Amino acid sequence: xxxxxxxxxxxxxxxxxxxxxxxxxxxxxxxxxxxxxxxxxxxxxxxxxxxxxxxxxxxxxxxxxxxxxxxxxxxxxxxxxxxxxxxxxxxxxxxxxxxxxxxxxxxxxxxxxxxxxxxxxxxxxxxxxxxxxxxxxxxxxxxxxxxxxxxxxxxxxxxxxxxxxxxxxxxxxxxxxxxxxxxxxxxxxxxxxxxxxxxxxxxxxxxxxxxxxxxxxxxxxxxxxxxxxxxxxxxxxxxxxxxxxxxxxxxxxxxxxxxxxxxxxxxxxxxxxxxxxxxxxxxxxxxxxxxxx
Amino acid sequence: xxxxxxxxxxxxxxxxxxxxxxxxxxxxxxxxxxxxxxxxxxxxxxxxxxxxxxxxxxxxxxxxxxxxxxxxxxxxxxxxxxxxxxxxxxxxxxxxxxxxxxxxxxxxxxxxxxxxxxxxxxxxxxxxxxxxxxxxxxxxxxxxxxxxxxxxxxxxxxxxxxxxxxxxxxxxxxxxxxxxxxxxxxxxxxxxxxxxxxxxxxxxxxxxxxxxxxxxxxxxxxxxxxxxxxxxxxxxxxxxxxxxxxxxxxxxxxxxxxxxxxxxxxxxxxxxxxxxxxxxxxxx
Numbered sequence: 001x002x003x004x005x006x007x008x009x010x011x012x013x014x015x016x017x018x019x020x021x022x023x024x025x026x027x028x029x030x031x032x033x034x035x036x037x038x039x040x041x042x043x044x045x046x047x048x049x050x051x052x053x054x055x056x057x058x059x060x061x062x063x064x065x066x067x068x069x070x071x072x073x074x075x076x077x078x079x080x081x082x083x084x085x086x087x088x089x090x091x092x093x094x095x096x097x098x099x100x101x102x103x104x105x106x107x108x109x110x111x112x113x114x115x116x117x118x119x120x121x122x123x124x125x126x127x128x129x130x131x132x133x134x135x136x137x138x139x140x141x142x143x144x145x146x147x148x149x150x151x152x153x154x155x156x157x158x159x160x161x162x163x164x165x166x167x168x169x170x171x172x173x174x175x176x177x178x179x180x181x182x183x184x185x186x187x188x189x190x191x192x193x194x195x196x197x198x199x200x201x202x203x204x205x206x207x208x209x210x211x212x213x214x215x216x217x218x219x220x221x222x223x224x225x226x227x228x229x230x231x232x233x234x235x236x237x238x239x240x241x242x243x244x245x246x247x248x249x250x251x252x253x254x255x256x257x258x259x260x261x262x263x264x265x266x267x268x269x270x271x272x273x274x275x276x277x278x279x280x281x282x283x284x285x286x287x288x289x290x291x292x293x
Numbered sequence: 294x295x296x297x298x299x300x301x302x303x304x305x306x307x308x309x310x311x312x313x314x315x316x317x318x319x320x321x322x323x324x325x326x327x328x329x330x331x332x333x334x335x336x337x338x339x340x341x342x343x344x345x346x347x348x349x350x351x352x353x354x355x356x357x358x359x360x361x362x363x364x365x366x367x368x369x370x371x372x373x374x375x376x377x378x379x380x381x382x383x384x385x386x387x388x389x390x391x392x393x394x395x396x397x398x399x400x401x402x403x404x405x406x407x408x409x410x411x412x413x414x415x416x417x418x419x420x421x422x423x424x425x426x427x428x429x430x431x432x433x434x435x436x437x438x439x440x441x442x443x444x445x446x447x448x449x450x451x452x453x454x455x456x457x458x459x460x461x462x463x464x465x466x467x468x469x470x471x472x473x474x475x476x477x478x479x480x481x482x483x484x485x486x487x488x489x490x491x492x493x494x495x496x497x498x499x500x501x502x503x504x505x506x507x508x509x510x511x512x513x514x515x516x517x518x519x520x521x522x523x524x525x526x527x528x529x530x531x532x533x534x535x536x537x538x539x540x541x542x543x544x545x546x547x548x549x550x551x552x553x554x555x556x557x558x559x560x561x562x563x564x565x566x567x568x569x570x571x572x573x574x575x576x577x
Binding site: 026030032034078079081083084085086088089090092093094096097100101103104214215218221225262263265266267269270272273274275276277280281284 | 320325326328374377378381382383384385387388389391392393394395396398399400402403406407509513516520549551552554555557558561562565566569
């Protein structure tokens with residue numbers, strides 16, 4: 001039971017990081033990223049492949065964060081030149097294309113077999129309670145990113161992002177380079193998603209392309225909207241509540257007889273989609289509404 | 294040999310054109326990219342499957358039934374989800390449309406499961422003409438797609454409501470002041486867009502196979518066609534769809550077929566880099 005709780009808490013921490021990253025993009029700046037899972041995947045795969053090839057972990061992790069940030073910079077620069085809604089489409093497409101790439105370029109990504117034996121950091125230091133140590137590592141990262149993003153939110157940079165979100169014309173008149181601020185915000189969010197991917201891959205020690213499917217992006221969106229977009233604490237709270245919801249609904253299988261595996265998964269995604277729609281209509285500010293810094 | 298790919302590309306383009314026109318016009322009219330068009334394709338395919346396999350209707354009547362069902366589903370979604378959000382930031386509506394997509398797709402998965410299915414249609418021999426293998430279904434699809442595109446174009450340029458629709462898309466406050474009933478126009482556009490997408494879903498199911506991810510597999514190509522054509526332009530979306538369809542089919546001569554659905558993504562990137570307003574060059 002303790003093992004189960006520790007595992008759940010670790011996954012909540014990783015999803016909280018994803019929600020925090022999306023919060024910089026959507027919550028602070030109003031940018032729609034429908035490819036959250038792709039930046040998560042870039043981080044996980046870059047770190048995993050380099051680590052398995054024998055690269056020292058700190059170097060592999062740095063490379064993974066750079067790769068996620070770079071992917072974000074490229075996509076945002078191309079998509080944001082004319083109008084913002086292209087970003088939604090381009091990021092959605094990137095998620096699909098990345099999965100095709102991971103599945104088909106087996107020489108690099110090992111295809112559908114996935115990467116096995118991703119080393120677990122400092123494994124030999126903690127022979128007994130390694131999972132607890134890893135939970136600590138994940139929660140430490142969440143705390144660190146939370147503090148950094150809180151600073152960012154209160155900084156002049158964060159104020160500029162909010163100004164752009166609320167009224168681009170006013171922000172332009174105030175002399176802000178809109179596109180540059182947006183690209184920067186997008187890159188920060190992509191890098192945080194990359195970090196979440198690193199932690200995910202090294203935790204499971206195994207990754208494969210079908211872990212990075214579009215519904216993961218939907219889950220992160222629901223976590224953020226549910227918790228409260230624009231609010232970093234909301235992003236974390238949303239990840240906790242969402243996982244409670246998903247884990248809780250798993251037990252429905254034992255109670256309702258005709259619920260097969262496929263049907264359970266379908267019902268879960270239906271519920272998540274429905275909740276997202278209802279929240280967007282009825283309570284877009286979420287559980288913890290954004291507060292002025 | 295390569296003429297065969299060209300022909301297949303034109304058929305794919307004909308299928309793509311229907312949701313591309315719907316997606317492009319709805320985007321211009323409602324000011325957000327409606328991702329639920331992806332689910333409307335799947336709803337259409339499964340509505341026809343139910344009529345065809347469940348009720349034993351011939352596919353032609355099942356296709357008409359699918360048009361009606363999908364139009365109704367699209368209208369209901371608009372009424373329940375998008376209408377209460379009209380005044381909000383367009384991106385909020387785009388997010389809600391993603392939620393809608395997951396709901397519809399998973400209702401279908403819950404009922405039918407993940408299996409691949411096919412319509413019950415009589416098997417016909419493909420014709421051979423000038424070295425081309427032409428399936429009977431391919432001709433039907435192409436003919437109906439052309440007819441529907443013509444109808445849409447006539448509606449948009451020659452009827453009062455069609456002109457009102459374009460006026461609302463261009464300048465909503467002005468159209469309202471001039472007495473255009475905005476909500477009625479949006480309702481009608483949604484019905485029409487849903488019908489086009491649903492009809493295309495049946496074609497796609499006939500051309501390939503039917504599963505809950507049918508629409509999701511096509512949606513990047515639909516976006517590519519709409520962006521290539523220029524958002525808000527029906528003839529642009531049609532031209533864009535033909536180009537995307539042909540490039541996707543002919544492209545399989547050069548790149549592995551597994552990357553077929555990536556072609557749309559790269560077309561989007563190229564258009565955004567080279568000519569972000571699209572072929573029609575409409576102001577956005």
